[in-house]
Amino acid sequence: MAPRVRDATDPAERELLSAGDVARTIARMAHQIIEKTSLGGEAHRPVVLLGIPSRGAPLARRLAELIAEFSDVTVPVGALDVTLYRDDLRRRPNRPLESTTLPEGGIDDCLVVLVDDVLFSGRTIRAALDALRDAGRPAAVQLAVLVDRGHRELPIRADYVGKNVPTSRTEEVAVCLTEVDGRDGVYLRREDHQ
Amino acid sequence: MKHLLSTDGLDPAQATALLDTADTLKRTLLGREVRKLPTLRGRTVVTMFYENSTRTRVSFEVAGKWMSADVINVSAGGSSVGKGESLRDTALTLSAAGADLVIVRHPASGAAHRLAGWLEGTGTGVVNAGDGMHEHPTQALLDAATLRERLGTIAGRRIAIVGDVLHSRVARSNVHLLTALGAEVVLVAPPTLLPTGVESWPVAVSHDLDPELPALDAVMMLRVQAERMHGGFFPSAREYSIAYGLNERRFNQLPEHAVVLHPGPMLRGMEIAAAVADSPRAAITEQVRNGVHVRMAVLYHLLAGEEEAA
Amino acid sequence: MMLIKGVRLYGEGDPVDILVRDGVIAEIGPWLDAASTQELTDVEVIDADGLIALPGFVDLHTHLREPGREDTETIATGSAAAALGGYTAVFAMANTDPVADNAVIVEHVWRRGREVGLVDVHPVGAVTVGLKGEKLAELGTMARSQANVRVFSDDGHCVSDPLIMRRALEYTKALDGVIAQHAEEPRLTVGAQAHEGERAARLGLAGWPAAAEESIVARDCLLAKQTGARLHVCHVSTAGTVDVLRWAKERGTKVSAEVTPHHLLLTDERLATYDPVNKVNPPLRTESDVQVLREALAEGIVDCVATDHAPHAVQDKDCEWSAARPGMLGLQTALSIVVETLVRPGLLDWRGVARVMSEKPAEIAGLPDQGRPLAVGEPATLTLVDPQARWTVRGTELASIAGNTPFEGMELPGVVRTTMLRGRVTVSEGKVQS
Numbered sequence: 001m002a003p004r005v006r007d008a009t010d011p012a013e014r015e016l017l018s019a020g021d022v023a024r025t026i027a028r029m030a031h032q033i034i035e036k037t038s039l040g041g042e043a044h045r046p047v048v049l050l051g052i053p054s055r056g057a058p059l060a061r062r063l064a065e066l067i068a069e070f071s072d073v074t075v076p077v078g079a080l081d082v083t084l085y086r087d088d089l090r091r092r093p094n095r096p097l098e099s100t101t102l103p104e105g106g107i108d109d110c111l112v113v114l115v116d117d118v119l120f121s122g123r124t125i126r127a128a129l130d131a132l133r134d135a136g137r138p139a140a141v142q143l144a145v146l147v148d149r150g151h152r153e154l155p156i157r158a159d160y161v162g163k164n165v166p167t168s169r170t171e172e173v174a175v176c177l178t179e180v181d182g183r184d185g186v187y188l189r190r191e192d193h194q
Numbered sequence: 195m196k197h198l199l200s201t202d203g204l205d206p207a208q209a210t211a212l213l214d215t216a217d218t219l220k221r222t223l224l225g226r227e228v229r230k231l232p233t234l235r236g237r238t239v240v241t242m243f244y245e246n247s248t249r250t251r252v253s254f255e256v257a258g259k260w261m262s263a264d265v266i267n268v269s270a271g272g273s274s275v276g277k278g279e280s281l282r283d284t285a286l287t288l289s290a291a292g293a294d295l296v297i298v299r300h301p302a303s304g305a306a307h308r309l310a311g312w313l314e315g316t317g318t319g320v321v322n323a324g325d326g327m328h329e330h331p332t333q334a335l336l337d338a339a340t341l342r343e344r345l346g347t348i349a350g351r352r353i354a355i356v357g358d359v360l361h362s363r364v365a366r367s368n369v370h371l372l373t374a375l376g377a378e379v380v381l382v383a384p385p386t387l388l389p390t391g392v393e394s395w396p397v398a399v400s401h402d403l404d405p406e407l408p409a410l411d412a413v414m415m416l417r418v419q420a421e422r423m424h425g426g427f428f429p430s431a432r433e434y435s436i437a438y439g440l441n442e443r444r445f446n447q448l449p450e451h452a453v454v455l456h457p458g459p460m461l462r463g464m465e466i467a468a469a470v471a472d473s474p475r476a477a478i479t480e481q482v483r484n485g486v487h488v489r490m491a492v493l494y495h496l497l498a499g500e501e502e503a504a
Numbered sequence: 505m506m507l508i509k510g511v512r513l514y515g516e517g518d519p520v521d522i523l524v525r526d527g528v529i530a531e532i533g534p535w536l537d538a539a540s541t542q543e544l545t546d547v548e549v550i551d552a553d554g555l556i557a558l559p560g561f562v563d564l565h566t567h568l569r570e571p572g573r574e575d576t577e578t579i580a581t582g583s584a585a586a587a588l589g590g591y592t593a594v595f596a597m598a599n600t601d602p603v604a605d606n607a608v609i610v611e612h613v614w615r616r617g618r619e620v621g622l623v624d625v626h627p628v629g630a631v632t633v634g635l636k637g638e639k640l641a642e643l644g645t646m647a648r649s650q651a652n653v654r655v656f657s658d659d660g661h662c663v664s665d666p667l668i669m670r671r672a673l674e675y676t677k678a679l680d681g682v683i684a685q686h687a688e689e690p691r692l693t694v695g696a697q698a699h700e701g702e703r704a705a706r707l708g709l710a711g712w713p714a715a716a717e718e719s720i721v722a723r724d725c726l727l728a729k730q731t732g733a734r735l736h737v738c739h740v741s742t743a744g745t746v747d748v749l750r751w752a753k754e755r756g757t758k759v760s761a762e763v764t765p766h767h768l769l770l771t772d773e774r775l776a777t778y779d780p781v782n783k784v785n786p787p788l789r790t791e792s793d794v795q796v797l798r799e800a801l802a803e804g805i806v807d808c809v810a811t812d813h814a815p816h817a818v819q820d821k822d823c824e825w826s827a828a829r830p831g832m833l834g835l836q837t838a839l840s841i842v843v844e845t846l847v848r849p850g851l852l853d854w855r856g857v858a859r860v861m862s863e864k865p866a867e868i869a870g871l872p873d874q875g876r877p878l879a880v881g882e883p884a885t886l887t888l889v890d891p892q893a894r895w896t897v898r899g900t901e902l903a904s905i906a907g908n909t910p911f912e913g914m915e916l917p918g919v920v921r922t923t924m925l926r927g928r929v930t931v932s933e934g935k936v937q938s
Contacts, residue, residue, distance in 0.1 A: 300824065303826065
């Protein structure tokens, strides 16, 4: 199902990352993942990237491409839809389901790196951990996010963070990716300017 | 969506959304050991079956349980219904006892619509699991899901529905849904088993099955109920079977890719030959399997979302 | 003595006054109180400015449910509903419990009607014992009883056996009576729920084919012609039946026919909600049937309006369609429906209303003192109607115990202000006078 595409720039929003910034940030994250997971090293656990739709999935694919470019290791990529596991379903209109596609070979005994665009309350990641549990038994789970905007409601932290952006609760961090929105960029908006 | 009462008037986009959800759920659960999703935890679903049906009831029960809903089955025999409690009172009691959704099968056409009316304002939704001769929307949805899976698309396909159309809620629901999704439908039956005014339906009508076969992408065989044989609708089971049965000769006249469907239960040797039912081109077991995912999708669309304003 | 001031007789001409004395119309003329040579003392004046005077209505087909279903209607409440609807005589159908197939029951109903005294209640006698269609009931005894039965009907059921129907027609010739047939070939309507047409087919409701009514009407007309007896056809519902009646009358058959108000307005479009308030026997049919029936009533092929007033308890209507009993209330809404469907479109004038709601039914039933002209010397049995007023139908506000009206919430034209039975006011300002 098509996600809600973000419109052309609103004058009341502030650009946090330009397209170039986004590209560099993702590249840096790819290097960090390679290093921290000892990718390519001997006896390493197989690493799998699972993006959380909508924007986590293309992010995961980009990371996988860059990882392959930098390390010559092909990391399997998939998508993990967490809609069925959300704890706030009854508070919003019925949401369409997105696709979950696990890579061939599954996730058992792998190091799964969950990938999402923005880390906020942590509830999406909590749902993702529940979904992951029903999908298999990974050896370990790590989290990569393009933006961490604070205001955690659960004890969840990211292993790989593209940019830390302190925000107030009424603001919104909007990540735009070419695959979904036609352009790259990260913007800070006040909620009433959506 | 608050209720699913019929496919008549179901928006094609909404129908497609249901089928897509069913598909996603199917793939999500594929290969999993633990076939359980927490999505409908804390939701209470009650099945009220005033007609015997193991397969449909079990299908709904599995669907609900795989979504972690609490599913309770009420059947007409052993309950207060047997003591003469009215349909309305039974429904209101179940709603008051906490049912978020009531799945009803009843011999009276319009029973699900009436239930939805009586339950207005209670927050309890209704799914029609078959009301008399009127509709069986989840059956049509699972038939469509099966066709979509086997044929790739439904739009532009030619599908025959053969048999007792007059008394069939499966036929009515399928006519509405398949035509809404862009298929060409042809009804094949003796004149006594076609409804009055069928000429105004958006379908072709024929009394002769053989000439239709080579052009079909799918054929749906309807059950012939024993009661009809005594109602003078056709002279004998033998004559019916000779004229309208999907025997092996007819099966071989279907195109290679054509799919055979049957809502079940089948009368092997009557409307469908045993060998045909067991052939790989018959999708009957897939229909049953898809039934669970389709019903999961229906439960998801009706129960996983904020309560709609009445 | 009563003076009705400023009323227009049959809605025609200038307003006149009517002086009622000893239950009879004593004088008619303009400005009677001024013109009268004798002093009018002790006169009750009814201001009828803007109102129309019509002879009191006669309903050939009502279900008063007493004895047996007094939870839905009694002779008292039914009489009140009738009087409020402008009726001064009603014919109470025999499908009570016990069935009115003998002198004891019909005399009870007749006596009770007199006790209540709001309308003349004429019991209809069953044609066959227990309405079973097998054996003739004691038609002669019922005719000779105090109830003076002249109209016989198994309504609710069809006298389907052609031999029994023939015998009944012949036998009533000696009684100067008429058989009122509920025309429904039972073999064609087994399990039927609604008019056999596109709408019922789509909704999965078993069909009640028009031919089930038409075939019986045709048969009965042939039998009536053959025997020289009188036949009355209850609740005509199809265009095909109208064709049969036209043919039968052209050949000189002694046949009369009635149509219900609901068959003049409602169609099977009403089925969509599956609300059994719309379930009735014979069923609501199509728009073209409705149009043909209106024209047939205006033309006289269908002779009169009869309500088939059928009260039902809540539990018999607030259920799934197939479990519900068929029937609708009709006494209080009949005039308004006739105004809405025939007077307003110009098919019938108020003389015509008098004909179809009073004169013809009285003639068919052989009532000497109802459906009379509004003239000096005639019984003061009349109703005063406000043709301009409108009212909203609410089942809970109707006089019947039951509330199953399909016109719930509808705003309709024509309001009965006063009803008078042989000079006694039964309804005044829209309220029953006890």
